[in-house]
Amino acid sequence: MPTLRSLRRLLPYYRPYRRSVAFGLVLVIFAAAFSSVVPWLLQRALDGIRAGAPLRSIWLLGGAMIGVTLVGGVGRFLMRQLLNSVSRWMEYDLRNDLFAHLEKVDPIYYARMRTGDLMARLTNDLSAVRMAAGPAIMYLTNTIAGGAFALGFMLHISARLTLIAAVPMAILPMIGLMLGRHIHARFEAVQAHFSDLTTLAQENLAGVRIVRAFRQEHAEMERFAALNEGYLVKNMRLAHMYGIMQPGFSIFAGLGMVAVVGFGGILVLNGTISIGAFVAFGMYLAMLTWPLIALGWVINLFQRGAASMTRLLDILDAKPALSEPAAPRTLPAAATGRSIEFRNVGFHYPTEQGQPTRWVLRDISFSAPAGATIGVVGATGSGKSALMDLVPRLFDPQEGKILIDGIDIRELSIGDLRRQIGYVPQESFLFSDTIGSNLTYGTEDEPAGRWAAGVAQLDETIDAFPGGYETLLGERGINLSGGQKQRAALARALARKPSIVLLDDALSAVDTHTEAEILRSLRETLAGRTALIASHRVSAIRDATWIIVLDEGRIVEQGRHGELLAAGGRYWSLLNRQQLEESIESDGAGELAAASD
Numbered sequence: 001m002p003t004l005r006s007l008r009r010l011l012p013y014y015r016p017y018r019r020s021v022a023f024g025l026v027l028v029i030f031a032a033a034f035s036s037v038v039p040w041l042l043q044r045a046l047d048g049i050r051a052g053a054p055l056r057s058i059w060l061l062g063g064a065m066i067g068v069t070l071v072g073g074v075g076r077f078l079m080r081q082l083l084n085s086v087s088r089w090m091e092y093d094l095r096n097d098l099f100a101h102l103e104k105v106d107p108i109y110y111a112r113m114r115t116g117d118l119m120a121r122l123t124n125d126l127s128a129v130r131m132a133a134g135p136a137i138m139y140l141t142n143t144i145a146g147g148a149f150a151l152g153f154m155l156h157i158s159a160r161l162t163l164i165a166a167v168p169m170a171i172l173p174m175i176g177l178m179l180g181r182h183i184h185a186r187f188e189a190v191q192a193h194f195s196d197l198t199t200l201a202q203e204n205l206a207g208v209r210i211v212r213a214f215r216q217e218h219a220e221m222e223r224f225a226a227l228n229e230g231y232l233v234k235n236m237r238l239a240h241m242y243g244i245m246q247p248g249f250s251i252f253a254g255l256g257m258v259a260v261v262g263f264g265g266i267l268v269l270n271g272t273i274s275i276g277a278f279v280a281f282g283m284y285l286a287m288l289t290w291p292l293i294a295l296g297w298v299i300n301l302f303q304r305g306a307a308s309m310t311r312l313l314d315i316l317d318a319k320p321a322l323s324e325p326a327a328p329r330t331l332p333a334a335a336t337g338r339s340i341e342f343r344n345v346g347f348h349y350p351t352e353q354g355q356p357t358r359w360v361l362r363d364i365s366f367s368a369p370a371g372a373t374i375g376v377v378g379a380t381g382s383g384k385s386a387l388m389d390l391v392p393r394l395f396d397p398q399e400g401k402i403l404i405d406g407i408d409i410r411e412l413s414i415g416d417l418r419r420q421i422g423y424v425p426q427e428s429f430l431f432s433d434t435i436g437s438n439l440t441y442g443t444e445d446e447p448a449g450r451w452a453a454g455v456a457q458l459d460e461t462i463d464a465f466p467g468g469y470e471t472l473l474g475e476r477g478i479n480l481s482g483g484q485k486q487r488a489a490l491a492r493a494l495a496r497k498p499s500i501v502l503l504d505d506a507l508s509a510v511d512t513h514t515e516a517e518i519l520r521s522l523r524e525t526l527a528g529r530t531a532l533i534a535s536h537r538v539s540a541i542r543d544a545t546w547i548i549v550l551d552e553g554r555i556v557e558q559g560r561h562g563e564l565l566a567a568g569g570r571y572w573s574l575l576n577r578q579q580l581e582e583s584i585e586s587d588g589a590g591e592l593a594a595a596s597d
């Protein structure tokens with residue numbers, strides 16, 4: 001049997017509800033006990049009638065049967081309410097924990113995990129765990145209690161008859177288990193297929209313009225129809241399995257009945273047991289059928305829940321590689337920005353075991369005095385983004401250290417460190433919310449958002465929107481152009497009034513003219529702040545106080561614009577090539593430049 005160990009990790013989630021669970025389980029046993037009394041009452045009534053008992057006592061027995069059934073029913077109802085709501089609450093707690101964990105894991109975790117996979121864990125796996133935590137426990141207790149009571153009465157009536165009936169009945173849990181496994185496999189296949197189908201539909205909806213422009217409607221329709229047919233077939237296979245289940249169980253339960261009627265009949269005829277006992281025995285046997293089927297089913301629920309829990313634990317046990325210092329140091333107040341220093345920094349992404357490490361940055365040393373603007377320039381892939389990511393500790397370097405105002409950033413609390421930083425990533429991501437809320441993300445400071453929009457030259461664009469700052473972005477709102485998105489991301493970073501500003505190729509989608517204008521107004525804003533500006537375009541960083549030229553993760557040149565030009569090295573050739581490209585483009589011969597790539 002596959003291991004159920006992972007389910008042990010659910011125990012802490014029971015803690016807040018342990019009273020409800022205990023009470024619910026007592027109710028399960030209580031309800032099972034009450035139900036099992038009914039056949040015994042019937043036996044008494046039948047044998048009483050044959051022995052010519054007074055009518056009153058028969059009525060009394062009838063009344064008792066109704067009463068017992070009612071009480072058992074109420075108990076069963078309460079237990080369902082109780083245990084189901086406990087399992088829902090546990091699911092709720094677990095879901096919150098999972099999300100909280102996902103907010104903490106390293107960015108690299110998301111590079112390994114597909115979003116669709118994470119979503120599946122948060123939905124399908126979570127509900128499988130809930131089934132194991134609530135309903136499965138309830139069925140198991142019910143099965144054991146109900147089965148034990150019925151079996152007790154049956155043994156009391158006739159041990160021999162019980163043995164005879166038990167043989168075909170023992171097969172029931174085995175079929176339950178087997179069928180359950182097949183159904184589970186087919187169900188998984190249906191689910192997997194469904195996610196392919198929805199992915200295709202979703203991509204077609206999102207990429208509707210591409211589909212139309214490339215005249216692929218027919219091809220897409222055919223692809224969809226094929227997937228849809230596969231989905232139908234898999235669903236039919238599942239339904240087929242469900243179809244077999246019911247009659248399959250009936251056959252074996254029926255065999256048990258046949259055995260009882262045959263041998264039980266003989267026992268009645270030779271007077272070993274009474275007619276009433278014979279009828280009651282049949283009823284107990286019928287009562288035993290469902291628990292025995294459920295047993296196989298329940299084992300399945302546990303196995304499924306355990307498998308799902310293992311997948312959830314993969315999230316819950318993912319430890320963030322970043323550690324908070326035990327006794328964080330605090331940064332002194334700074335009016336004129338903060339100094340940043342890289343000291344022999346070397347960094348590589350996590351590598352799989354056995355693979356050689358590929359350093360992304362090596363021997364990076366430079367120092368930016370408070371208030372300085374450092375330009376980082378280099379070809380794509382030279383490591384500019386990696387260098388930027390190290391400052392807010394999105395990753396930690398494996399070699400060397402980074403100091404802010406002379407303090408190793410690993411000695412600061414992560415919150416304190418990141419509060420200092422306004423980060424504009426290379427890929428600008430905005431939330432599907434109003435443009436205003438996007439600008440004030442993390443500050444809720446509206447005037448600051450408007451001021452920052454001005455610096456990023458976005459204010460006129462926003463004023464022209466139908467809803468101004470209340471305009472919705474994203475799927476149900478306006479789609480900003482690449483350059484507008486970048487400017488919004490810049491404004492969002494500035495609105496926090498950070499003492500350190502990181503721009504990672506943040507204006508790459510803006511034309512050189514607008515870029516120059518934004519940089520001009522940025523220069524005023526950046527006074528009193530320290531800035532790292534990474535760009536593959538020399539034009540964006542030529543006015544920086546200090547320029548670092550990166551190539552394949554190493555600093556190959558550094559200095560001021562004039563000095564670097566005079567040196568006639570890598571910087572000079574980068575600038576030359578870019579100026580040439582620009583002049584070709586402005587001559588209206590863009591094709592030429594494209595052809596020369």
Ligand SMILES: Nc1ncnc2c1ncn2[C@@H]1O[C@H](COP(=O)(O)OP(=O)(O)O)[C@@H](O)[C@H]1O
Binds near residue numbers: 385
């Ligand atoms: N998640 C990752 N895992 C492994 N390598 C990566 C990852 N992200 C980027 N790289 C590699 O790191 C190098 C530096 O990339 P990057 O810092 O983005 O360069 P730049 O910003 O200068 O274009 C590139 O060779 C890139 O392929």
Ligand SMILES: [Mg+2]
Binds near residue numbers: 381385386426504505
């Ligand atoms: Mg980059």
